[in-house]
Amino acid sequence: MKVWQRVVEARLRKVVEICEQxxxxxxxxxxxxxxFALRILMEKYRxxxxxxxxVFVxxxxxxxxxxxxxxxxxMRKSGVAEKYVRVVQDMYERxxxxxxxxxxxTEEFNVEVGLHQGSALSPFLFAIVMDQLSEExxxxxxxxxMFADDIVICSESREQVEENLERWRFALERRGMKVSRSKTEYMCVNERxxxxxxxxxxxxxxxxxEFKYLGSTxxxxxxxxKEVKKRVQAGWNGWRKVSGVLCDQKISARIKGKVYRTVVRPAMLYGLETVSLRKRQESELEVAELKMLRFSLGVTRLDRIRNEYIRGTAHVGRLGDKVRETRLRWFGHVQRRDSTGDVVAIMIPEHKGRELVLLLERNVTVNMHITIGTRNLQKYVSRTSVxxxxxxxxxxxxxSLGWLVFYYIQRFRYxxxxxxxxxxLGDAAKKAISQLQVRTIRKGDQSSAECLDELPLDYDLAVGGVALNAMVQSDDVLVGDVTGGRDLGVRMVGLPQVLLDSEPITEDTLLTERSELQPIASSSSEASLTAGVGQYDVATPTDTAKCLPGSSLGHSNHGCTD
Structure with missing residues (x-):
């Protein structure tokens, strides 16, 4: 019988069109x-x-x-074929x-009024009756x-809504229906x-x-x-119904989580797609949910187990994310609805919109040029990406800031x-210079002079130079020359040069006796210093060579060194 009733219902829905209300x-x-429609209407008027x-009838x-x-x-007035009317009459006969x-x-008795309780065809038959009774x-x-027998009548004035209520009462009661005086209630939004x-x-x-309309306050x-508090209470009621399963320690946490998602969560989420929750209200729902999960898993706050671990064990996500998920699912369902194909959303400034509303209220025809704009970017940009x-x-x-600070610190240290x-280095150089032995050569001092052979005019007789004396022709280390390079400490002292006699001095008559120079050992890394002055003696025959008194420190053909 159930299958036959569903077949008849499917055929009736194809030929009968019910009003959008x-x-x-x-x-x-x-x-x-x-x-959602009622909440949006109330919000706009606020x-x-x-x-x-x-008025809730x-x-x-x-x-x-x-x-x-x-x-x-x-049924006949709605366009149902007579054969289907006879089929329904046959179901209700006797x-x-x-x-x-x-x-x-009790004993059996005949039922000659009303629709069959529990029949799959009864809801649609009642919708047909209400559609015809409320047509006028x-x-x-x-x-x-209208939602079956729950009717909402709205108006901008109290007199108008009272008049509409009386018209509804007359239209229904003259056809056998009756309006409940005790359950019909009146509510005023933004009341003065x-x-x-x-x-x-x-x-x-x-x-x-406040009014509980279709289960939502x-x-x-x-x-x-108050709606959030009622959702929490509905969740606890559902949890108590299945507490025998949720509190059983022999059942795994995964099964408990599945039972919770199937029985408890739908009761907590009912109608929240149409509500704009604040952070505090969302926290109330999540706190209640975590209490249920802790009781189900046998965990208390003294165990100091984090909420994320409890949700992961029961395979239950955050309630706030689930609310947003159901809201988006319902929005997609509305977008895919066939009856919304001709609906156009127009976004205009508020002041301009008020002008248009005033014109429409005066029954003035308004022509508008509608341009299709871009969609909302929030649909394509997720909060996680941002x-x-x-x-x-x-x-x-x-x-970057850390690298910049590190760079300047290193630069300061360097x-x-x-x-x-x-x-x-400066202190070491001063100390080395102070330890040098300096000897002054006086004019006419024949005992400590060494007459050198004729030197080139462009030769700089600075300490540390390479020995190019034609007489010596050797690689012996000169005064102040320790490693073959120039020593800075000795170069600063300098050596005097004296002019020789205009007569040439031959190598046969010049006997030179030199002592081998020894460098001064130093452990510092700057330079090895030598006491180049006063560390060797020169023997000069008086009959073959003499140093002229009054020699100068300039360039000359002959030089005398100490």
């Missing part, structure tokens, strides 16, 4: 769409500082009060039922929204003083500040704090080391 049991529609009056025993003759009439109670079961009184969505209340046939309708002030790029930039800045080295 009906959200119940319709394809590609759910309670989320109705809740932003505009305008009053919005809402409830029908008494809606399924059980539908007259059978009214059902056949609505229907009998019993009532179970505490003392037993319903307004466009979201001013009128003295707004009054709504009456139904002279009876005052209950006025509330809607508040007149636009807050969602965070990664920001962190990378900060790390590079820190590395400059200090160079200054210390120069001071040390």
């Amino acid at each position: 009906q959200y119940g049991f319709m394809p590609r529609k759910s309670t989320t769409d109705a809740i 932003d505009g500082q305008k009053e919005l009056h809402c 409830d029908l008494e025993k809606a399924y059980d009060r539908v007259p059978r003759e009214e059902l056949w009439y609505c 229907s009998r039922t019993v009532v179970r109670c505490a003392v037993g079961q 009184v319903r307004q466009e969505s979201p001013w009128t929204m 003083e003295g707004s009054g209340t709504v009456r139904l046939q002279g009876e005052e309708v209950k006025k509330v500040q 809607v508040q007149s002030n636009g807050e969602c704090g 965070v990664f790029v920001s962190i990378s930039f900060i790390v590079l800045m820190i590395i 400059a200090n080391a160079r200054d210390r080295n120069q001071r040390r």
Whole structure:
């Protein structure tokens, strides 16, 4: 029978078109769409500082009060073929039922009114009836929204919403339905003083500040704090139902996590796709979830186990990420809906939009040129990528700053080391110069002079030069020359030169006696210093060569050295 009912329902849906104000049991529609439409409408009126009056109508025993003759009439009026009407009549013919109670079961009795309870065809048949009954009184969505027998009537003024409520009551009750006076409630958004209340046939309708619409709590002030608390309570109720499984130590953490994701989490996430959660409210949900997971795994806060480890053990992600995931999934579902193909979103400045609204309210025709713009970049740029790029930039800045500081520190240390080295070299040079033995040659001193052979005019007789004396013709080390190079300490002293007689001196008459020069040992790294003055004697025959008194320190053909 169930299969046959589903076959009939599928064929009826192909030929019957239900109004867009009906959200119940319709394809590609759910309670989320109705809740979102109501929340958006309330939010827009709060932003505009305008009053919005809402009446939530409830029908008494809606399924059980539908007259059978009214059902056949609505089916024929909706365009259902007569053969399908006869098929449904055959299902309801001679229907009998019993009532179970505490003392037993009653006898069977005939059911001649209402729809079958538990039938797969009943929800769609009720939608057909409501579509035909409300054809004359319903307004466009979201001013009128229906979810099966739950009806919302909205208006900008209290008088208008009261008038619409009376019209609905008359249209429904004249066809066999009845409006519940006790469950019908009235709520005013952005209420001002003295707004009054709504009456139904002279009876005052209950006025509330919050209403539980399709399982989601809607508040007149636009807050969602109570909705979050109710979601937490619903999660705990679901957790208690399966606590026998979640608290069993013999069951693995993976199975517990799967049961939690299947039973508990849907109750906590219901309707949150339409709510803008703050950080504090999101934290309340995550704290409640972590308490459930800790109880399920037998872990307390004294164990000092991190939350990430608990989530990883149970294979349960963060609740805030799951809320955003369900919100995006529902948004994609809305985008793929066939009925939204002609919907165009126009983004205009606020002041310009107010002008257009005023013109439309005055029934003035407004012609607009719509240009397709670029899509929102937030859809293509993920928050993870932005965070990664920001962190990378900060790390590079820190590395560059560290390298710059290190470079200047090294440069400062190198400059200090160079200054210390120069001071040390200067002190060593002064000490070496102070230890030199200097001897002064007086004019006419024949005993300590050595007459040298004729030298070239361009020869610089500086200490450390290469010995080019034609008489010597050897590689003997000269005064002040220790390693074949010039010694700086001796060069600074210098040696006097004296002019010789104009007569040439021959090699046969010149006898030279020299003692071998020994360098002074030094352990320093600057230069090896020698006491080049006064460390050898020269014997000169007086009959063959003489040094002229009054010699100068300039260039000459002959020189006398000490």
